[in-house]
Amino acid sequence: MRARYRLRAVRHGQGPSPYSGAPVAGAAWVPASAGTTASVLRVSRSRTERLVNLVICLLSTRRFLTAAQIAATVPGYEHDADDPRDHEAFQRKFERDKAELRELGVPLETGTASAFDTEPGYRIAHREYALPDIRLEPDETAAVGIAARLWQHAGLAAAASSGLAKLRAGGIDVDSRATLALEPVVTVDPAFAPLTTAARERREVRFDYRVPAEDVATSRRLQPWGVACWRGRWYVVGHDLDRDATRCFRLSRVTGAVRCVGPAGAYAPPADLDLISHVARWSGEREPAARAVVLAVPGRAAGLRRWALHSEPGRHGDRLVLPYSDAEALAGQLVGYGADVQVLEPPEVRDAVIQRLKEIAVRHDELAATGGRL
Amino acid sequence: MSRPNGSRASADRLARLLNLVPYLLARPGIEIAEAAGDLGVTERQLREDLELLWVCGLPGYGPGDLIDMAFDGDRVTITYDAGIDRPLRLTQDEALALVVALRLLAETPGVDNRDAVEGALAKIEDAAGDLAGAPVAVRLPGDGDRVHRLRAAVQSGRALRITYYTAARDETTERTVDPLRVLMVGGRAYLEAWCRRAEGMRMFRADRIDECLELDEPATVPPHVRPQDVSAGVFRPAPDLPLITLRVGRGARWITEYYPCEQVRPDGDQWLVSLRVTDLAWARRLVLGLGPGVTVVSPAELAEEVRAQVALALDAYSRPGAAAAAAPAAGQ
Numbered sequence: 039m040r041a042r043y044r045l046r047a048v049r050h051g052q053g054p055s056p057y058s059g060a061p062v063a064g065a066a067w068v069p070a071s072a073g074t075t076a077s078v079l080r081v082s083r084s085r086t087e088r089l090v091n092l093v094i095c096l097l098s099t100r101r102f103l104t105a106a107q108i109a110a111t112v113p114g115y116e117h118d119a120d121d122p123r124d125h126e127a128f129q130r131k132f133e134r135d136k137a138e139l140r141e142l143g144v145p146l147e148t149g150t151a152s153a154f155d156t157e158p159g160y161r162i163a164h165r166e167y168a169l170p171d172i173r174l175e176p177d178e179t180a181a182v183g184i185a186a187r188l189w190q191h192a193g194l195a196a197a198a199s200s201g202l203a204k205l206r207a208g209g210i211d212v213d214s215r216a217t218l219a220l221e222p223v224v225t226v227d228p229a230f231a232p233l234t235t236a237a238r239e240r241r242e243v244r245f246d247y248r249v250p251a252e253d254v255a256t257s258r259r260l261q262p263w264g265v266a267c268w269r270g271r272w273y274v275v276g277h278d279l280d281r282d283a284t285r286c287f288r289l290s291r292v293t294g295a296v297r298c299v300g301p302a303g304a305y306a307p308p309a310d311l312d313l314i315s316h317v318a319r320w321s322g323e324r325e326p327a328a329r330a331v332v333l334a335v336p337g338r339a340a341g342l343r344r345w346a347l348h349s350e351p352g353r354h355g356d357r358l359v360l361p362y363s364d365a366e367a368l369a370g371q372l373v374g375y376g377a378d379v380q381v382l383e384p385p386e387v388r389d390a391v392i393q394r395l396k397e398i399a400v401r402h403d404e405l406a407a408t409g410g411r412l
Numbered sequence: 413m414s415r416p417n418g419s420r421a422s423a424d425r426l427a428r429l430l431n432l433v434p435y436l437l438a439r440p441g442i443e444i445a446e447a448a449g450d451l452g453v454t455e456r457q458l459r460e461d462l463e464l465l466w467v468c469g470l471p472g473y474g475p476g477d478l479i480d481m482a483f484d485g486d487r488v489t490i491t492y493d494a495g496i497d498r499p500l501r502l503t504q505d506e507a508l509a510l511v512v513a514l515r516l517l518a519e520t521p522g523v524d525n526r527d528a529v530e531g532a533l534a535k536i537e538d539a540a541g542d543l544a545g546a547p548v549a550v551r552l553p554g555d556g557d558r559v560h561r562l563r564a565a566v567q568s569g570r571a572l573r574i575t576y577y578t579a580a581r582d583e584t585t586e587r588t589v590d591p592l593r594v595l596m597v598g599g600r601a602y603l604e605a606w607c608r609r610a611e612g613m614r615m616f617r618a619d620r621i622d623e624c625l626e627l628d629e630p631a632t633v634p635p636h637v638r639p640q641d642v643s644a645g646v647f648r649p650a651p652d653l654p655l656i657t658l659r660v661g662r663g664a665r666w667i668t669e670y671y672p673c674e675q676v677r678p679d680g681d682q683w684l685v686s687l688r689v690t691d692l693a694w695a696r697r698l699v700l701g702l703g704p705g706v707t708v709v710s711p712a713e714l715a716e717e718v719r720a721q722v723a724l725a726l727d728a729y730s731r732p733g734a735a736a737a738a739a740p741a742a743g744q
Contacts, residue, residue, distance in 0.1 A: 093496065094496060166501070172536070185529075198506070208498065220595070221595045223596065271598075290669065318551075344622065402722070
């Protein structure tokens with residue numbers, strides 16, 4: 039605290055605080071004592087301040103600046119280059135700072151000022167650094183505000199809100215209270231971000247995948263093409279290197295971490311890629327072209343009646359015409375209604391229902407006989 | 413992750429400071445309190461940030477090189493930006509989070525200002541450049557017209573008469589409800605409303621609302637009720653509901669991905685799965701529907717119902733031409 043107030047004095051001589059008489063709560067104004075030099079004070083400046091100055095310095099230069107030039111310019115890097123320990127400490131500090139800027143997304147360019155230079159230099163191109171001007175209409179701004187609140191997943195929620203902060207800084211006034219009268223709530227699986235990134239960078243991945251029917255997870259190698267949300271669930275689509283075929287994987291079944299292997303740009307997805315249709319095909323959905331006729335007890339089997347194509351009361355119960363594509367799947371559904379529903383046709387559905395009923399009876403009779411264990 | 417907290421906080425602060433100059437530059441003379449509210453920091457924190465920026469600037473670091481600002485009462489204006497006149501570009505994660513959220517919004521049935529969503533999406537994608545090429549596709553199911561009607565009904569502030577299919581009891585009922593909001597969770601639309609029949613808040617799945625009629629009377633949601641927190645899913649079984657345990661074969665293990673289960677224990681090749689159900693008759697339909705790969709472990713009552721129901725059904729099939737209607741109302 040103290041050092042910073044002194045700095046202010048250094049800046050404007052013995053001038054007043056910028057808030058002229060409105061100092062920060064709880065902090066006392068400490069004038070710089072006579073004889074204190076800026077360079078001594080600069081050493082005590084905070085890391086954040088050093089980084090802000092580093093960004094400003096590198097944005098303002100067109101020439102690449104070497105680490106030594108930066109150390110001689112930006113406050114906070116002062117050190118004795120002839121003292122190996124001091125120099126090493128500076129290098130570590132500078133490496134950490136560069137890493138932090140890159141992690142924030144600052145496009146740090148590396149290059150040499152001339153062909154004769156051996157030491158690399160650094161600069162930041164304003165064009166690469168700056169968010170382009172975005173002109174949003176008021177209703178578009180509201181849409182962005184709503185979109186940013188969609189995520190329930192902590193990581194994406196944080197990314198959305200820091201993205202929104204940049205849009206605000208770019209001059210867009212986002213109303214954080216705008217609503218749609220419709221609240222979408224979105225959750226994603228932990229594998230979403232790494233797989234999406236890998237797909238964009240076209241990097242091969244490895245992950246463990248477990249389907250409920252298997253006892254253990256198996257390790258999979260995939261060239262991911264993209265991620266798709268289908269019926270509220272997330273999938274990754276890509277080229278399975280072990281099966282040498284296109285495969286879809288449900289993200290909720292990925293166990294553990296997704297590991298990237300090999301270089302970026304390692305493959306190219308098909309040019310006419312349609313992620314959704316891959317997932318839809320994989321999920322095995324088919325047009326229910328076949329028809330079954332069942333008898334339902336009046337007033338019962340409400341669930342079936344809702345999707346019956348046709349319903350007609352009769353002497354033995356209500357005749358319902360049901361569309362279906364898979365006889366076994368329909369049989370399972372119909373057995374659920376027990377004695378309330380009887381299949382009239384076709385025989386494949388009727389037989390499948392009877393077969394299931396018989397097997398269930400056998401299993402449960404065995405169960406009763408053994409007191410719960412099979 | 414492995415970074416110490418201090419470093420995280422410092423990275424957050426750096427990001428905030430780099431945003432702060434262009435933010436203020438775009439809003440000359442903004443009140444400090446307003447800016448702090450907008451940026452999600454305290455006024456004190458904002459003043460500390462300003463102080464720090466005030467000693468940063470271009471090399472030389474003389475009065476003409478440093479970031480400068482003018483204060484007028486509680487208002488602030490940046491008078492010199494030292495070159496940080498724009499915010500930093502969106503990172504990969506930020507672009508992904510915003511672009512995918514907008515795509516989801518554009519796909520959400522019943523969103524009526526779709527043009528605005530798509531316009532915003534195009535502009536954000538444009539600004540994000542290469543990063544926006546997120547290989548993410550979204551298709552939400554759902555009947556846009558139905559969701560749209562429900563939304564309009566919620567906005568009209570009137571009570572609704574709905575015909576609703578309750579899967580737990582396999583029955584369709586008519587009820588009067590006072591709507592609160594429409595939600596999309598896990599790709600499904602729901603109407604959250606006060607149900608006058610049940611005298612409680614209920615989530616009605618939009619695809620199970622078979623009829624919907626706006627009434628003349630206003631919706632009156634009792635003042636004490638709160639919207640449900642759906643971040644952990646819509647159906648969260650209450651601990652006082654009946655607990656059933658099933659022995660589940662390989663082929664039916666998928667049920668553990670579909671229903672919230674209390675416990676899943678492997679037992680040899682099979683799994684012992686315990687879940688809470690709203691209704692034992694629903695559990696009976698579930699077990700029967702899953703087929704021979706699933707047997708009831710407990711309660712004994714459920715196992716007995718399953719056996720009785722199967723016997724009745726087989727009996728009906730064994731009598732050719734026998735009326736299903738002749739079967740007694742099973743399981744009751």
